[in-house]
Each structure stands twice: as C-alpha cells, then as structure tokens.
Amino acid sequence: MSAVLVSPKTFVSEFPTWCPGCGDFGVLRALQNAAARLGLQPHDICIVSGIGCSGKINSYFNSYGLHTLHGRSLPVAQGVKLANPNLTVIASGGDGDGYGIGAGHFMHAVRRNVDMTYIVMDNQVYGLTKGQTSPTSPTGFASNTTPYGSAEGPVRPLRVALANGCSFVAQGFSADLKQLVDLIIKAIEHKGFSLLNVQSPCVTWRETIVEDGQKVGVFEWWKKHLHNLDTDPDYDRRDRAAAFSKLIEHDDIVTGVIYQEDRPSYREYLKGYTDKPMADLATPLDDATLEQLAEQFK
Amino acid sequence: MRTELVWKVGGEQGSGIEKPGSIFLDACSRLGYYTFGYRHFMSRIMGGHTNYQVRISHRPVFAMGDHTDVMLIDSKGAQEAIDMNIEEMAPDGVILADAGMKAEMPAGSRIQLLKVPFHGIAGEIGSDLYWNMVAMGASSAVTGLDRQALRDMVSATFARKGEKIVQANYEAIDRGYAYVVEHYGEFPHLKVAPVSEPKRRLTMEGDNAAAFGALAGGCRFLAAYPITPASMVMEWMAKEAHKVGGIVVQAEDEMSAVLMAIGANYAGARGMTSTSGPGFSLMQEALGLSGLTETPVVIVDVQRGGPATGLPTKPEQGDINEMIYGSHGEIPRVVIAPGTYDECFYDTAEAFNLADRHQCPVIVAMDLTLGMGKGTVEHLDWSRVRVDRGKILTAADLEKLGGAYERFANTADGISPRALPGTPGGVHLNTADEHTFAGRITEDQQDRRLIHDKRLRKIDHVDFPGLAVRGDLPADLVLVGFGSVTGPMWEAADRLFAEGRRVAVCQLRRLWPFPADELQQVLEQGRVALVCEHNATGQLAHLIRAQCGGDLLPGLRKYDGDPFRPAEVIARAKEVIADVSSARIA
Numbered sequence: 001m002s003a004v005l006v007s008p009k010t011f012v013s014e015f016p017t018w019c020p021g022c023g024d025f026g027v028l029r030a031l032q033n034a035a036a037r038l039g040l041q042p043h044d045i046c047i048v049s050g051i052g053c054s055g056k057i058n059s060y061f062n063s064y065g066l067h068t069l070h071g072r073s074l075p076v077a078q079g080v081k082l083a084n085p086n087l088t089v090i091a092s093g094g095d096g097d098g099y100g101i102g103a104g105h106f107m108h109a110v111r112r113n114v115d116m117t118y119i120v121m122d123n124q125v126y127g128l129t130k131g132q133t134s135p136t137s138p139t140g141f142a143s144n145t146t147p148y149g150s151a152e153g154p155v156r157p158l159r160v161a162l163a164n165g166c167s168f169v170a171q172g173f174s175a176d177l178k179q180l181v182d183l184i185i186k187a188i189e190h191k192g193f194s195l196l197n198v199q200s201p202c203v204t205w206r207e208t209i210v211e212d213g214q215k216v217g218v219f220e221w222w223k224k225h226l227h228n229l230d231t232d233p234d235y236d237r238r239d240r241a242a243a244f245s246k247l248i249e250h251d252d253i254v255t256g257v258i259y260q261e262d263r264p265s266y267r268e269y270l271k272g273y274t275d276k277p278m279a280d281l282a283t284p285l286d287d288a289t290l291e292q293l294a295e296q297f298k
Numbered sequence: 299m300r301t302e303l304v305w306k307v308g309g310e311q312g313s314g315i316e317k318p319g320s321i322f323l324d325a326c327s328r329l330g331y332y333t334f335g336y337r338h339f340m341s342r343i344m345g346g347h348t349n350y351q352v353r354i355s356h357r358p359v360f361a362m363g364d365h366t367d368v369m370l371i372d373s374k375g376a377q378e379a380i381d382m383n384i385e386e387m388a389p390d391g392v393i394l395a396d397a398g399m400k401a402e403m404p405a406g407s408r409i410q411l412l413k414v415p416f417h418g419i420a421g422e423i424g425s426d427l428y429w430n431m432v433a434m435g436a437s438s439a440v441t442g443l444d445r446q447a448l449r450d451m452v453s454a455t456f457a458r459k460g461e462k463i464v465q466a467n468y469e470a471i472d473r474g475y476a477y478v479v480e481h482y483g484e485f486p487h488l489k490v491a492p493v494s495e496p497k498r499r500l501t502m503e504g505d506n507a508a509a510f511g512a513l514a515g516g517c518r519f520l521a522a523y524p525i526t527p528a529s530m531v532m533e534w535m536a537k538e539a540h541k542v543g544g545i546v547v548q549a550e551d552e553m554s555a556v557l558m559a560i561g562a563n564y565a566g567a568r569g570m571t572s573t574s575g576p577g578f579s580l581m582q583e584a585l586g587l588s589g590l591t592e593t594p595v596v597i598v599d600v601q602r603g604g605p606a607t608g609l610p611t612k613p614e615q616g617d618i619n620e621m622i623y624g625s626h627g628e629i630p631r632v633v634i635a636p637g638t639y640d641e642c643f644y645d646t647a648e649a650f651n652l653a654d655r656h657q658c659p660v661i662v663a664m665d666l667t668l669g670m671g672k673g674t675v676e677h678l679d680w681s682r683v684r685v686d687r688g689k690i691l692t693a694a695d696l697e698k699l700g701g702a703y704e705r706f707a708n709t710a711d712g713i714s715p716r717a718l719p720g721t722p723g724g725v726h727l728n729t730a731d732e733h734t735f736a737g738r739i740t741e742d743q744q745d746r747r748l749i750h751d752k753r754l755r756k757i758d759h760v761d762f763p764g765l766a767v768r769g770d771l772p773a774d775l776v777l778v779g780f781g782s783v784t785g786p787m788w789e790a791a792d793r794l795f796a797e798g799r800r801v802a803v804c805q806l807r808r809l810w811p812f813p814a815d816e817l818q819q820v821l822e823q824g825r826v827a828l829v830c831e832h833n834a835t836g837q838l839a840h841l842i843r844a845q846c847g848g849d850l851l852p853g854l855r856k857y858d859g860d861p862f863r864p865a866e867v868i869a870r871a872k873e874v875i876a877d878v879s880s881a882r883i884a
Contacts, residue, residue, distance in 0.1 A: 013727075014738070046719040048561065051730075059727055059739060064719035066564055067729035067739075068557070069587050075521075075554035079561025079569065080719065082545055083519055087565065087720050108550035272540030279566025279718055281543045282516035282650075284685045290514060293538060294678060297500040297510075 006039060008032040013062040023200030024054055024121050026174030031061060031090075031119070033177070034184035040088055048077035050093030050102060053128045054121035054200070057092050071102030074109045074118065081116045084277040085267060088188060089116040096126050099155045100135040106157070110166040110193055115265040117187045120157065121174070121200035131205035143205075158252055161195045162243055162259055168194035169243070169259040171252075173226055174201070175219055179255060186257060192265045199226075199255075222253075229256030299491040301356040303441055304363030307433075308383055310375030312344035318370065318430040319350025321455070322437065323501065323672060325447045326354040330496025334359045334785075335672040336861060341526070341610040347378045356493060358674065360638060360785025364865040367391045367488055368440055370433050373417065377401035384409065390487055394436050394478075396429075412440075412482050419473050428470040435474025442489035445471055500675040504668040505530035505572075507642035507675070508598055509538075512570055515647030516685045517596070518544040519569035521558035523551055523577055526610050527666040528600040531572035552577035556584040556597060563594045564728070566690075566718040568650045570596040574666075575604045575617050582625045585659050589629025591728050592706065592714065592753065594653035594688075598646065598662045600669035601781075601832075603859050612859030613666035615781055615832035618841065621661050622810045628750070630757040632656060633810040635663040637766075637784030640675045641807075642668065647683045648762065654688035656756050657713060663809060665832065667782035667861040689715035696723030705737045706749060712756040757811050764813020767820055769795070769802035775875050776824030778817075778851070779838070780806040783830050783862050790867035799875065806838075814845040821846065826878050828871055829853045830862065 004010075011032040018024050035045060045063035049055040051070035058065030064087075068076050077091035098106055098120045109118065125143070126132040132145040136157070140149040161169045168190040172180040180198065187194035201218040208215040216224075227250045229235050235256075236242050243259040267273060274281075285293075305322060309315045316337065323335045331354040340346035353363045365388040371379045373396040380393070380401050387393070387409045395401075397415040414436045420428040431452065438445050452467040502510075509531045512520070518539065522532040536546040549555035555571045562569030573581065578599045588595045603609025604616045621633045632652050636645040646662050653660040696703055696717060705726045707714040714735075717724025731739040732746055740746070769791055777787040784805045791801040804820050804827075806813070821827050829839040834857040836850070843850050854870040856862055 041722070042725045043720060043722045046565070056739075059729070062725060064725055065727040065729075066561075066591065067727065067731065068591075069583055069730055072553065072557050072584070072587075075549065075557035076561035076564070078547075079519070079521065079558035079563075079567075080565040081561075082547065082558070083562035083565035083567035083569065084718075084720055104550055105554055108554070112547075270540065270545060272543060274543045276543060277566060277720065278518045278543070278545075278562065278568070279690075281518045282566070282568040282685065282687065284516060284683055285514050285542060287680050289542065290678075290680050293510060293513070294500060297502045297506070297675070298498055 004041070006036050006041065008036045010042060011035050011062045013060055016056070016060045018053055019204045021203040022053070023123060023174035023202070024057065026177060026180065027119065027121055027198050027200055028057055028060055030177055030180035030184055031057070033181045034188065037181065037185060038188060044086070045088045045090065046080055047090045047092060048073045048080060049091070050097035052094040052097050052126070054092060054094040055097060071097050071100070072105070073097070074102060074105040077116055078109060078112065078114045081114050082267070084279065085115070085275050086277060090119060090188070091116060092119045092121070094127070095120060095122040095124060095136040096134045099157050103135070103155065107160060107164050110161050110164040110195065113167055113192045113263065113266050115191055115193070115267065117194045117196065119184070119196045119198060122157070122197050123200050123202040123206060125202050125206045127202050127205055156252060157195070157197055158247055158258060159244065162240060166195050166259070167192035167261045167263055168257070170194070170196045170257045171255050172196060172198045173222055173255050174198055175223065176255065179228070179230065183257065190260065192263060225253045227254045229254055229258065299489045301491055302354065303368065303488065303490045304351065304353045304366045305368045305437065305441065306349055306351045306366045306383065307370040308347065308349035308379035309372035311340060311342065311346045311348040313372060313374045314430065315348050315372065316350060318433055319352060321430070321434060321451055323352045325451045326352065326443065327499065327501040327674060328450060328496070329444055329447045330493030331355060332358045332674045333501060333672070334361065336362050336667060337670060339611050347375055347382050349379065349383065354490065356491070358676070360673070361789045361864050362861055364863050365391070368437060369393045370437060371395040371399065373399045392440060392485065392488065394433065394440065412478065414474065414477050416474070419477065420470060423466050423469055423473070428466060431467045431470035432474035435471035436478045438471070439475045439478035440485050440488055444492060445475060500678060501672060502639045502675050503530060503670060503672045504636070504639050504642040504664055505600065505670060506534045507639045508646040508662065508664065509534035511643035511646035512596070512650070513539060513542065513544065514643070514680070514683045515568070515650045517568040517570050517650055518542065519559065519562040519567045520544070520571065521547040521549045521555040521569070522572045523549050523555050525574045525577050527602055527670045528572045528574045528598065530670065531598055531600070552580040553584060556581040556595065557587070560584060560588050560593050560595045563653070564591070564719070568654070570598065572598040572600065574600050574602045576607065578617060578620060585625035585631070586627055586629055587730050588659045589625070589631065589753070590730050592657040594657055594660070596646070596649045596653050596660050596662065598664060601663070601665040609859045613782060613832060613861050614857060615665050615783070616837070617663070618809065618833070618837040621663055622841070628754065630656060630658045630754055631661065631810060632658065632757060632760055632762070632808070633661045633663055634762055634808050635780040635806060636668065637781055637805050639673055640678060643678060644682055651684065651686040652760065652762060655686060655713070656760065657688065657716065658756060663781060665781045671782065689713055691715045691717050691721070691724060693722045696721065704735045706733065706735045706752070708735050708748060708752050711759070712752045712754070760808070760811055763807045764816045765820065766805045766807055767802055768805070770800065771802050771820065771823040773800045773802040773824045774826070775799065775801045775871055776820060776827040777801060777803045777830060777867065777871065778806065778827055778842070779830040780809065783832060786862040786864045786867050787830055789864040790871060793864065793868055794871060801871065812841065812845040817842065818846045826874055827851045828874050830867060832856055832862070
C-alpha cells in the first residue's frame with residue numbers, strides 16, 4: 001500500500017474555510033500539483049504550520065501535518081527533519097507568523113541550513129484576527145491597530161534571508177500557478193534551507209491598494225508591478241550581490257528564483273552523520289558502550 | 299585518626315581555583331573515599347570570590363560540610379577568601395596560604411595560618427603553573443592523604459604533555475609536602491585514616507549524570523540554549539551523543555530549543571531540552587503544545603535563584619509552581635525529582651519512558667546544587683535502564699485498521715496510539731487547536747469535553763515512585779523535601795538519631811501527579827513534620843496543603859543562595875520537636 005500512483009487529487013483533504021478568492025487557494029493548489037509531479041507519497045510529507053489563515057494549509061493538504069503555535073513552525077519543522085531525514089518537511093505560515101512573532105527563528109533557520117522548505121504566504125496583513133497591520137505592511141498602512149497609518153517600515157524577508165546566507169531564496173505569486181508549481185518543486189529539490197515567499201493577497205482585509213490616489217484591486221496591482229526574473233535570461237542566480245541589486249531595484253517585487261547556492265546542509269556538518277530515522281535509534285545502549293562512557297567518571 | 303574531612307580551596311575567580319578543587323576531589327575518590335563537592339562561584343568570568351568545598355569520608359556523604367577543616371588560599375583574592383570563609387572554619391582547622399599573601403586574619407582568630415611559598419617553589423621548578431601542585435602537596439602533608447594518589451592524578455592528567463611535565467608536577471607535590479613537614483610539623487588531629495580496600499567508584503556531577511542517563515535511555519536529540527547551571531547537560535551530550543547517532547543543536551533561544559525537541563519527538567526520536575528558570579519560563583507556551591498535540595518531550599530544569607536573572611550561580615527551588623502549573627490552559631504532565639547523582643541518571647532515562655507512555659511533557663526537576671555539585675556514585679546498574687516507547691503503530695498495525703485510524707482515539711486510559719510521520723497508512727493532522735478524536739479542528743462543546751477529559755486522565759496512573767522514606771515510622775519528626783535538600787535532610791536525621799530522636803526523611807520523588815495519599819500516610823505517622831525547601835514562599839508546603847489538606851506545615855525555607863547545611867536542618871528540627879503544640883502554626 002505504500003507506493004500508489006499519485007495525482008494532485010491524492011493530496012486533497014477537506015475544503016478550505018478561507019474566504020472565496022483568497023490567494024492561499026493558489027498556494028494550496030500549487031503545492032498539491034508539485035507534490036504529485038515529484039511523485040511523493042502523502043506519508044512521506046510532513047507540513048508543519050504556524051497560526052493564521054495560512055497556517056491552516058495542512059488542514060487541507062493530505063499528508064502528515066502538525067499545526068503548531070503562532071510563529072513557531074520553523075523550530076518544530078527543523079526538529080522533525082533532523083529526527084527523520086527521509087521525510088519531505090515543509091514549514092508554512094504567513095508574514096505575521098514568520099516575520100513578526102517568529103522572526104527570531106527565521107534568521108537562525110536560514111543560517112542553520114537544515115534541508116527543508118519554508119513557504120510563507122505573505123499578504124501584508126493579519127487576516128484571521130481581522131485585518132491588523134503586519135510586519136510586512138507598508139508605512140502608512142491604516143488598520144484597527146494603526147488607524148492613522150503605520151509609522152513602521154516593512155520587514156524585508158528576502159533581503160534578510162540573503163544577508164544571513166540562505167541557500168535558496170525565491171518569490172512566487174499565488175495567481176501564477178505555473179511558475180509557483182515550478183518554484184515549489186525547485187525549493188523542495190534544493191538541498192538545504194529553501195525560502196519561498198509567496199505574494200498571496202488577502203481579498204478581505206487588503207482588497208485594494210491605493211496608487212496615485214486611485215484604488216487598485218490587489219491582484220491587479222501585483223500583476224502590474226511584478227518583475228518576473230524567469231523572463232530575464234541574463235540574471236545570474238548564483239550572484240548574491242546581483243540578487244540584492246535586483247531586490248533594491250524592484251523594491252522586492254520580483255518573482256522567480258532570486259538566489260541559489262550549493263553548500264552542505266546542516267546535517268552534513270555533524271560528526272557521526274547518519275541518515276537513519278531516530279525512531280530506529282531510540283534503543284537502550286549495550287553494556288559495553290555504557291561501561292565505556294562510564295569510564296570518564298572513574 | 300578521623301574518618302572524615304572537609305577541605306576547601308578559595309581565591310579570585312578566573313585564577314585557576316577550580317583545577318585544584320577537582321584534582322583534590324578526584325584524587326580522594328581514587329583513594330576510595332566517598333566525596334561531595336560544591337563550587338561557589340559568581341556570574342562573571344574574572345574576578346570575585348570563588349571556592350570549591352570538598353568533603354571526604356569513609357561513609358557515603360550527601361551534603362556539604364557544616365565546617366571546613368583545611369582551607370587553601372591563593373595570594374590573589376586572599377583577603378576576600380579569608381573574610382568570606384573564616385566563619386565556616388572549624389575551631390581547630392588550618393588555613394594554608396601562599397607566603398606572599400598580603401591579607402590579614404581577623405583579630406582574635408584562633409585558626410592556625412600556615413604560610414607556604416606556593417608561587418616561590420613553583421617558580422624554582424620552572425613555571426608558576428605548578429603552584430597548585432605545590433599546594434596539593436602541602437594539603438597532603440596536613441591531612442595525611444597518600445601522595446601517590448596525587449601523583450597518579452598528575453600522570454593521568456599530564457601524560458600527553460610528556461614525561462618532563464609529569465616529573466615537574468611530582469616535584470611540586472613533594473616540595474609542597476616537605477615544606478609543611480619541615481616548617482610546621484604534623485597535624486595529627488587533621489589526619490584522615492586511609493581507606494583500607496579502596497573501591498573504584500564513579501564520581502559525577504548531576505548534570506553529567508542526567509545527560510548520561512538520557513543517552514542510556516535512548517535519547518538521541520537534544521536542543522538547548524546555554525544557561526547556568528544546566529549547560530553541562532548540553533555540553534556532555536554534545537561531546538558524546540554523536541557516538542551513538544545522536545544530534546545536539548544549539549538553538550537560538552529556549553523557545554526554539556523545546557520546540558525542536560517537540561518536533562523531534564513527533565517524528566519518532568527521543569528528544570529533550572535542558573535549561574534553568576529563565577529558559578523554562580520561555581518554554582511555557584510550548585509545554586501547552588506538547589500537552590495538546592500529545593507529543594512527548596523531556597525537559598530537564600536545573601533550577602537556580604530567581605526571579606528574572608536572579609542569582610544565576612546559586613541554588614534555589616523556586617520553579618515548583620511553574621513546573622506544575624506553568625503554561626496557559628490545562629495539560630497532563632509529569633514532574634519527577636531526583637535527589638542524588640545516581641537518581642539523576644536513572645530518572646532522566648526513565649523520563650523518556652514516561653513521556654512516550656503518557657505522550658505529554660515530562661519535567662525532571664533538578665537544582666544547581668544537584669546539577670553542578672559532584673560526588674560519589676556507588677554503582678550504576680545498567681539493567682535498571684529500560685526503553686518502553688508506549689503505543690506506536692507500525693504500517694502493518696495501521697493496515698489492519700483499514701483506514702479507521704484516529705490519532706486521538708478515545709481509549710479507556712486516555713492514551714491513543716501514535717502513527718509517526720513517514721508511516722504508510724497513518725496520515726493525519728495533528729493540531730494545536732482543539733480537535734476531534736480524528737484530529738480535525740473543532741469548537742463543538744461535546745467534542746471539547748470528551749477529548750479534554752481523555753487527555754487529563756492519561757496521568758491517572760503514572761508508574762514512578764511518589765516518594766522515598768528513609769528512617770523508621772512512626773517517628774517524632776518527618777522531614778519533607780526533594781532534590782538537593784534530600785542529602786542534608788538524611789544527614790540531619792542520622793545525627794538527630796544519634797542523639798536519640800526518631801526522625802524519618804520523606805523525599806518527594808514525584809511532584810506531579812502529586813503523591814497525596816502516600817504522603818498523607820507518612821505524615822500521619824509523624825508527631826510533627828518539617829518541610830525543607832529552597833524558596834521563600836513555601837511553594838512545596840503550600841502544594842502539600844492543597845493536595846493533602848490540613849494546616850500549613852512548619853517549614854525551613856532557604857533563599858539566600860547558599861545550599862542547605864545539615865546543621866541548619868538540625869537546629870530547626872529541634873525547635874519544631876521542642877514545641878509540637880506550636881508546630882502546626884507556619
């Protein structure tokens with residue numbers, strides 16, 4: 001029963017409670033397509049999510065799923081992967097979850113480079129708690145928590161990731177399914193920590209964006225401004241400085257693989273490196289090993 | 299000749315005081331003495347006073363000595379060393395100090411001061427580094443300890459550095475010894491009888507014993523953040539775990555540490571974290587995650603003086619309430635409390651069985667004196683370490699269920715079989731939102747009541763001793779406490795018994811679920827009880843009253859940063875016995 005033919009439907013569970021038109025539908029669909037194209041089995045995947053609308057993604061995706069605490073998906077996911085390297089581990093959540101309350105973990109997960117994928121559904125607003133300002137909201141963003149406009153500048157997660165040595169940095173757009181499937185596949189196949197930030201608009205709390213005094217629909221706005229790196233044949237994904245320049249040039253509004261580097265993942269640095277799942281190692285030590293360890297106390 | 303001696307070395311922190319302390323302790327252990335060591339230190343790298351008290355005896359010792367017989371003082375920080383320790387000196391004790399020391403003894407002090415040129419002799423041998431071996435030699439002249447044991451320690455420690463270094467250290471020992479004999483003669487009243495047939499026992503710090511126990515019990519994953527007094531747990535694992543496929547991760551903070559451990563357990567590892575109060579406070583939300591998602595996790599809390607940053611290098615038992623009640627909402631949990639070094643080993647190993655069996659957080663309650671203190675362990679019995687992974691389903695088990703698997707199935711004992719990620723046929727959602735037996739998010743009132751009850755009844759029966767009683771019942775007095783306070787209570791009881799008092803010691807081995815019935819039965823057999831604990835508010839005494847009923851028991855509460863001494867337990871015990879009628883008033 002372990003190896004069955006998979007299709008995107010294999011990974012469908014219950015229907016989401018997200019608002020109709022929510023960008024997260026696109027991310028879920030892309031993930032189901034990517035898992036099928038990779039030929040993964042539901043039991044081989046573990047999605048560890050945080051709290052927020054996006055954190056519910058593993059309620060709707062048929063695989064092992066652990067829905068954790070606000071901002072804490074990354075440490076849990078790293079623990080899962082280190083305990084069983086055979087699993088495909090994906091952490092997921094939103095911008096508030098990952099770049100606000102969980103920002104401390106984000107930076108360190110990036111530099112630790114455990115072989116896993118982090119998908120962030122970034123919509124620049126708190127959705128589930130009903131429309132408050134988020135760490136990626138632009139300066140001046142008005143909401144119940146900043147009724148006269150946010151005084152803070154936004155977090156720049158892609159730049160933070162680049163600066164801390166993230167070995168795979170990409171950004172997708174939830175309305176571009178084809179590219180998003182491709183990015184998820186590349187992120188999962190990447191050996192090391194891969195960050196995939198997805199612009200996944202909230203149609204309820206950030207339905208429109210004001211531009212030149214005009215209200216523009218959020219999807220239209222992103223479509224108009226996004227710079228797709230896949231259409232740029234001269235862009236060198238191995239050049240970190242070029243990646244920074246591109247982000248600064250386009251105010252981070254780019255899609256595609258922004259940066260990728262081949263370097264050993266966390267596990268490969270470990271003394272006594274083994275690929276065995278730890279469930280198989282949780283056995284008592286034999287007397288000879290115990291005696292050997294005890295020798296230092298004599 | 300005496301059969302017991304308390305020796306101490308003191309001076310300025312950062313000037314190498316720890317080395318002679320551990321050399322003396324290890325040498326005495328090799329000579330077959332039972333040892334107990336405690337290091338007093340401050341939260342800074344250089345400067346400030348530090349000292350290391352080593353008690354040696356022909357019989358097992360589990361507490362610091364009330365008085366110091368022989369004290370070694372370096373020239374650096376000598377005045378502070380004298381001022382801070384003179385009151386602890388036995389009236390017939392001696393202080394061995396460097397001849398170049400500028401410090402003064404207090405006026406009227408009858409303690410004998412022996413000046414020995416530690417640094418002068420070391421310089422003549424070739425390096426000032428030998429001063430502590432000169433001091434060791436001087437110590438052996440006063441105490442009569444076999445110099446050969448010191449030489450053996452030197453060989454073991456410096457063999458790698460070559461024969462020349464070993465010989466120079468031998469010379470340092472011999473010359474320190476000779477100087478004392480020549481200038482001051484002998485000290486028959488301080489001579490310790492040799493152990494006739496020395497046994498090779500283990501000498502361990504509690505932290506190391508706990509880490510060793512974890513590894514022995516199948517733990518292969520530790521994530522932690524460095525913190526005094528728990529760092530040694532992490533450091534020992536970092537040094538040894540890789541030999542058996544284990545991983546140690548230095549997390550960015552304690553939230554991440556415990557969450558990584560929870561993730562590892564969820565994926566089938568035996569995973570843990572080690573910390574102290576400040577870190578444990580940061581872990582509170584994650585305790586709830588472990589509780590609600592029914593994911594095992596083991597947390598070793600080596601308590602230190604709080605609150606906030608508090609007394610980072612001093613002992614306290616101020617986390618009792620937090621360990622038992624911490625985290626919002628209600629979860630099942632188990633809190634166990636080792637009181638000796640061998641219990642640190644066995645209990646931490648067993649903690650993983652409890653965590654796997656009950657699928658909840660298991661907290662090993664230690665404290666600084668126990669974690670960083672060092673002493674003799676008579677023997678470790680490997681056969682006592684078992685591995686019971688609790689209810690885990692294989693792919694074959696799941697296939698038999700034919701798709702009917704529910705992760706949180708409503709079983710009689712509340713414990714639902716786990717399917718580890720990666721297992722075919724067990725795919726499910728596990729969520730920190732309230733959920734149904736199948737694991738789907740719910741806010742239904744009936745669902746909530748049923749699954750909350752299911753979780754809470756998981757710890758109705760916990761197979762771990764509630765308490766350990768030493769001494770005969772009925773008794774005039776029952777001393778109650780746990781952790782590092784156990785040893786001083788035992789010794790106090792022995793000494794009171796020698797004076798004709800019937801005293802029993804009730805060591806709490808499990809703080810949660812609280813062994814209320816067992817404790818009540820013990821308390822009923824004592825005319826009066828005394829609760830000894832390392833905090834100001836009487837957290838343990840209040841817990842006992844909440845769980846066993848009755849009035850608040852009289853207490854001995856210590857929160858000044860100093861470990862319990864047998865003498866203070868005895869003094870308070872006598873007060874309580876003397877006035878049983880007032881003993882029911884806190």
